[in-house]
Amino acid sequence: MMNSEKVYIEGYVVGFMVDSTGTREKRIQVSSGEIVSIDESFIHKSITPEKVKIPRMVADWIKFAKFEDYHLLGAMDAIATSGRKNLYEWFREDDNMDLFARAWLDGYEVEKEKRYIITLKSSKQKLYYHTEHEDYIFSSYDGVFYSEYHTKTDLEENGMSWVFDCPGIKIEEVDE
Secondary structure, eight states, X not given: OOOOOOOXXXXXXXXXXXXXXXXXXXXXXXXXXXXXXEEGGGOOOOOOOOOEEEOHHHHHHHHHHHHTTOOHHHHHXXXXXXXXXXXXXXXXXXXXXXXXXHHHHHOEEEOOOOEEEEEETTTOOEEEEETTXXXXXXXXXXXXXXXXXXXXXHXXXXXXXXXXXXXXXXXXXXXX
């Protein structure tokens, strides 16, 4: 007795061929890298929308709004009164309203934000975020509870955006 369990393979169409009987087959590259030929009638295409990439602050807002049982329009309306200036500015730019809606409906990936090391030029002290006390300090000490890598969003949200405009500050982008 033959097992009638359905199986699906994942791959991408990379070409086609027609055999001597006239049967048209698609050439599929499967995840292992191997290329197989499959009769076209057996292929089912996935119509999963591609996830959009959004900044962390937008992802945080979507997570909050869904937790609070907002609907899409309510979540979009509430951005203006949220007190989150950076979120509101992002939302009003270009096609970001559409991007927000797509992220809400189809899912999203969070963009990796650039990270920086901030150093006082005069004393060579680095800006650290004390994870236990949740505050920023300039120090030569590199301790367990300190983080020396900062995103622009984190700095802006914590009143530290002035470091980007200060001539006495050295800003170094960190490669990830």
